[in-house]
Amino acid sequence: MQQSSREMQGMASSLNGIPSSAGVAAAAAQIALQELHNGHRQQQIQNPSMQVPAAHFDHSTAGSEAGSHDDFFDQMLSSLPSSWPDLGNPKVPWDLTSSSNPNGLAGKSPEESATAAAEGLQYAPYDESLLLASRLRQHQISGGSSPAGKQMLLQLNHPHQQQQQQQMLLQGMGRSPVATSGGDSGLLPMPLSLGSAGSADSRLLVDRSRDELDPSFRSNPTGGEGLYNGFGGSLQGGAQAAPQQHFHHPQGPSMPAQNFGGAPSAGVGQAGAAGGGTAPPRQRVRARRGQATDPHSIAERLRRERIAERMKALQELVPNANKTDKASMLDEIIDYVKFLQLQVKVLSMSRLGGAAAVAPVVSDMPSEGQSGRSGINGAAGNDSLTVTEHQVAKLMEEDMGSAMQYLQGKGLCLMPISLASAISSATCHPRPVAGNGGGIHHLNPGCLIPAPPPSNHNNPAVGSGAGGGGDGPSSPSMSVLTVQSAMANGGDTDVSRTSVKDAASVSKP
Amino acid sequence: MNRKNSNKSRNPNKPTLAFYFLRALACINKKTSMASYNQRSGTIKRAAYASMALAAGPKRAWSRAVLCRVLWWGSSRLHGFPTRRRPRAFFHRRVRVADPKLREPSKADVLRRLVPGAKAMDLSRLLEETAHYIQYLRAQVLLMQNVVGSVSD
Numbered sequence A: 001m002q003q004s005s006r007e008m009q010g011m012a013s014s015l016n017g018i019p020s021s022a023g024v025a026a027a028a029a030q031i032a033l034q035e036l037h038n039g040h041r042q043q044q045i046q047n048p049s050m051q052v053p054a055a056h057f058d059h060s061t062a063g064s065e066a067g068s069h070d071d072f073f074d075q076m077l078s079s080l081p082s083s084w085p086d087l088g089n090p091k092v093p094w095d096l097t098s099s100s101n102p103n104g105l106a107g108k109s110p111e112e113s114a115t116a117a118a119e120g121l122q123y124a125p126y127d128e129s130l131l132l133a134s135r136l137r138q139h140q141i142s143g144g145s146s147p148a149g150k151q152m153l154l155q156l157n158h159p160h161q162q163q164q165q166q167q168m169l170l171q172g173m174g175r176s177p178v179a180t181s182g183g184d185s186g187l188l189p190m191p192l193s194l195g196s197a198g199s200a201d202s203r204l205l206v207d208r209s210r211d212e213l214d215p216s217f218r219s220n221p222t223g224g225e226g227l228y229n230g231f232g233g234s235l236q237g238g239a240q241a242a243p244q245q246h247f248h249h250p251q252g253p254s255m256p257a258q259n260f261g262g263a264p265s266a267g268v269g270q271a272g273a274a275g276g277g278t279a280p281p282r283q284r285v286r287a288r289r290g291q292a293t294d295p296h297s298i299a300e301r302l303r304r305e306r307i308a309e310r311m312k313a314l315q316e317l318v319p320n321a322n323k324t325d326k327a328s329m330l331d332e333i334i335d336y337v338k339f340l341q342l343q344v345k346v347l348s349m350s351r352l353g354g355a356a357a358v359a360p361v362v363s364d365m366p367s368e369g370q371s372g373r374s375g376i377n378g379a380a381g382n383d384s385l386t387v388t389e390h391q392v393a394k395l396m397e398e399d400m401g402s403a404m405q406y407l408q409g410k411g412l413c414l415m416p417i418s419l420a421s422a423i424s425s426a427t428c429h430p431r432p433v434a435g436n437g438g439g440i441h442h443l444n445p446g447c448l449i450p451a452p453p454p455s456n457h458n459n460p461a462v463g464s465g466a467g468g469g470g471d472g473p474s475s476p477s478m479s480v481l482t483v484q485s486a487m488a489n490g491g492d493t494d495v496s497r498t499s500v501k502d503a504a505s506v507s508k509p
Numbered sequence B: 001m002n003r004k005n006s007n008k009s010r011n012p013n014k015p016t017l018a019f020y021f022l023r024a025l026a027c028i029n030k031k032t033s034m035a036s037y038n039q040r041s042g043t044i045k046r047a048a049y050a051s052m053a054l055a056a057g058p059k060r061a062w063s064r065a066v067l068c069r070v071l072w073w074g075s076s077r078l079h080g081f082p083t084r085r086r087p088r089a090f091f092h093r094r095v096r097v098a099d100p101k102l103r104e105p106s107k108a109d110v111l112r113r114l115v116p117g118a119k120a121m122d123l124s125r126l127l128e129e130t131a132h133y134i135q136y137l138r139a140q141v142l143l144m145q146n147v148v149g150s151v152s153d
Helices: A002-017 A020-040 A071-078 A110-117 A126-138 A145-155 A159-179 A189-197 A199-212 A215-219 A224-241 A254-274 A295-317 A326-350 A387-398 A400-410 A417-423 A467-471 A474-489 A493-502 B002-010 B014-030 B037-056 B061-079 B087-091 B105-114 B123-152
Strands: none
Touching: A295 A326, A295 B123, A326 B037, A326 B105, A326 B123, B014 B037, B014 B123, B037 B061, B037 B123, B061 B123, B105 B123
16 A cells, blocks of 8 residues: 555656646645645544655656556556645555545544544534534523434534534533433443544643533543543533634634534533533523524524535436435436436546547537537547537537536436437327436447437437436436447447437427 | 535536546556447446546535546456455445335435435435536536547647
């Protein structure tokens, strides 16, 4: 792992002669990535290999010999800023890296797993923490407040804001063992993991809180657990006086600590009545109308809101996204991702720069109405294509956005050859099959082929279609299958071309 | 700030993407020793994904995962199945799915399989990564199509 990473970084030296634009891009990327790197990995990842500067000139030319196919890749990686996480391990399968750890690949440290294990804790963006804090201040969390406060505070553990948030988390969690005698045993492991992850921060917290909190706290051990317990005890006394200030002042870490102490203390105070409440007067917060004050449900509600918001964002991205149902929306998303990946695959096959015979993409975009272009790449068999096909091919190739518009319900779709011929006579087929999966069936491997339009222009040939949106899962697989089988043939171009020519296009709904 | 973050990360840097990809393409084209058509197309595909991941930056889980995967593809293709470092060992270290309460196991899991690097994410994070991934995929596809178009002219 180290060797290959060093290799790659050694390649960076060879990139010093890159053109200016590349240099700018690389430099900009480096800067940005450095920032991100620092922001993300301030605590955890020690990647000495990553910090190795480009002065590691192991192989200046080795990369070019690393393999005939891979030298482009070495070239790429040499421009990779050193702040990228440890990519040095080429054998690491991608699901290793999919630990969803925003702190990077190598962050397999136990605390990260633990933090990752805490559900969604590290993914809460900062302003959600603000929202949460404001909510906490407004609501009075009644009943089981400490687990609630703890959970909500836990949600604040965004990696960017780990310092501040960990403080609050610690405070909130420290509160819980105290406020409710039984406590929630399940909650303790999480603060423990967080505490261990942020041991440095906890020390900081200790130092800061000592100023504000009871001196009794000082006697507590600085271990994570003891920290929490000590916080709990001391915060009870200290937080009551915390003014209800606004939450997000990172420059005043003590203040957020206090604020947060104030808010959960308010929450705890409610439970204090139930749990043998400790004395200090708590601010009562009325729950929002129509919403449960149960902390679990609040957390759950936040989560749901977050998911809904992301789904909405995805809806804008994915064409033909008029589904309101979450399940069907997910289906659309899945299909679209598959389709895009398939397109990359297909396009990479066609991207042979004239080395192989490549028939142009044929798709009819009646909405495009662009003037004809008749450029066709490849040598074989292009003469037989009509001008319209060429037009459409150009459109498809040059303006994918318009191609994507098909997916937005223009009712055109790519069809497998078999289906296309079956439907050829149909003039109106409401939901043609083989939608999004990109039923791009190939004649020769170079083509992105929908069925070419017949002489009748009213039945446009197929773009990339979401017409089969309703067909969902079945169509992509089918179309993909067709693609694969067709691709495997590798091109009996003339024969398949004629068959495609016979295939009709899909009509618009 | 949520909006700002999402917008900032949302727009793929097309010049960067183009730069990486075109450079790789030029490099590949120089290599006339590509034995087979399939090999070359596979390499181009890898170049496409690699440029996509590079343009996306290391901030996203999928871009890191894609880059690793591309590396792995390349190495396994070149050297046979790598024995020096057994990938299976790393498979076992997969972190479990963070959110066991997911109620869409079928669909979300399919999505997890599709989006690289999203194996162990809860739904909200998964959706976020998917959105980002889709954006970059679209940009990459557009780029490739433009290249094809310009080549064919």
